[in-house]
Amino acid sequence: MSASHAVRPSYAVVLRVPHARRTFAAALTGRLSYGIVPLSVMLAVTRSSGSYTVAGTVMALFGAATVFLSPARAALIDRYGPRRALVPMTAAYTAVLGLLTAAVWRPDAAPAPVLGALAAAAGACAPPLGPTMRAVWRTLTPDRALLQRAYSLDGVAEELLFVTGPLLVGVLVGFAPPAAGIVVGAALMVGGMAAFVSSPAVRDTRSEKATVRQGGGGLRGLGRTVVAIAGVGLALGVVDLLVVAFAERHGHGTGGAGVAWVLAALSAGSAVGGLLNGAVAWRAPAGARLPLLTAALGVTLCGAGLAPGLGTLAVAVAVAGFFVSPAITTACLIADETASPQARVRAGAWINTAVNAGSTAGTAVAGALAGWLPVGLCFAVTGAVVLVTAAATGTARKGRKGRSELVPLA
Structure with missing residues (x-):
């Protein structure tokens, strides 16, 4: 990593940092799940319930739980480290997605309140892979100029995932029920997360003596x-x-x-x-x-x-x-x-x-x-x-x- 000071910072240098490509590829694989699962859930719920209102409500619950509980899930990673926090989150997330898949596989398979509860539970467990990967970039690239390039590369790649995901769903629903997209998204999360947490770059960085600054919870000024x-x-x-x-x-x-x-x-x-x-x-x-x-x-x-x-x-x-x-x-x-x-x-x-x-x-x-x-x-x-x-x-x-x-x- 000290080599980053000896050469001009570039995207190629970022990807040549030890363990960077392996870790980044694993994180992107898991994050692709978030480009596939939401659309698949919406299509599957619409097909199962026959109601756009139910589908909209289910997606609102899924989105709200995913977005607004993300800082709470991230706090668990800060406290316990990526390996100890992400593995149980992923297990819970994929288990709930499995239940949701079973609930929407056939028309009228489950009532709307059950679908809403399962969607909210899945969103509440969704692992915050993006923020975690950015924290890993911070340890991989301590040089500020190189970190800027790493964050830019990460942001552009994530945006492309959210374009690619719906396209893949469009291809998938051409020969399989929409619920199959939920299964694919869950599989991507499991595979990506397994590779991510096994990377040498992803360590339990929690310090036993670390304390959060008083008054701002470590986030004062944000x-x-x-x-x-x-x-x-x-x-x-x-x-x-x-x-x-x-x-x-x-x-x-x-x-x-x-x-x-x-x-x-x-x-x-x-x-x-x-x-x-x-x-x-x-x-x-x-x-x-x-x-x-x-x-x-x-x-x-x-x-x-x-x-x-x-x-x-x-x-x-x-x-x-x-x-x-x-x-x-x-x-x-x-x-x-x-x-x-x-x-x-x-x-x-x-x-x-x-x-x-x-x-x-x-x-x-x-x-x-x-x-x-x-x-x-x-x-x-x-x-x-x-x-x-x-x-x-x-x-x-x-x-x-x-x-x-x-x-x-x-």
Whole structure:
């Protein structure tokens, strides 16, 4: 690892770090489960219950338990170490998914309350592999420049997984029932987790003498970052729905290829931005870059509202996406800098929770706004909200020397 100081940091150097490729590949295998299971559950519940309302409620329970309990599960990893915490989580997660698979394999196999309870239980046990892998990156790449590249690579790879997962489900349901996707997702989690925890890079790093700092639970000062990155998540949730509304109002339908291409442009822009962000040797600290990246996202969303057609909207959305992955990566770097060594997994989990919670809220808000405002104005309102979160983060940055600099997040 000390070799990272002897050569210019790059993505190739990151992957040449001892045990990095093996550990990263194992984590990505397990994380692919999260790209496959949600869609498979939704399709299987819809087929089994015959009700979109039941399917929506089940997915809401699964999503809420996954997102909002993630910091609590991450705290267990910080306390007991990856090996001691992740193995029982994985066992519980896959066991509940097995029960859910049996419940939805045939039509009317289980009542809606049972499906909801099983989905919530599965979400509550979902192992936080993303934050854990980022904590492992911290031990593999102690050099800050190399860590930036590792986080960027991790973020882009994760985004690609969430594009690949639904495509695999689409192929699978062509010759098997949707519930088979749940089985595949569970198998990926078991295989990936087994390889992950057996890697020499994944050790029980819990110190018997380690104590969490008083007053902030080891996370003091992360609150503003969480607010800013929740704004990024909100933008993602809004854009997903507004693109559909835009396509419908411009005569392209709600499920056409045009919508898919625009959303693909968002992912492509994010991937390019993430890779470029990781490759730049930034002089400004992460805390100074985050409000600028968030503000740039807000401005581009305001501009997207002026798009006259689907093609120009795709370009505008791609430009907006260019700032998404860099903002999330920068937030992860801030979390790493801010958290105590005994709370790094939990800090990363708060970033994930903020993005996902913001996305969920954004989808709900966009659904309400699109019903009575022009789509262009909805984009502008969203951009303004993101700009406000950027301003809040920037204000906190300027006040670092003041007593109000640190915002507890327990």
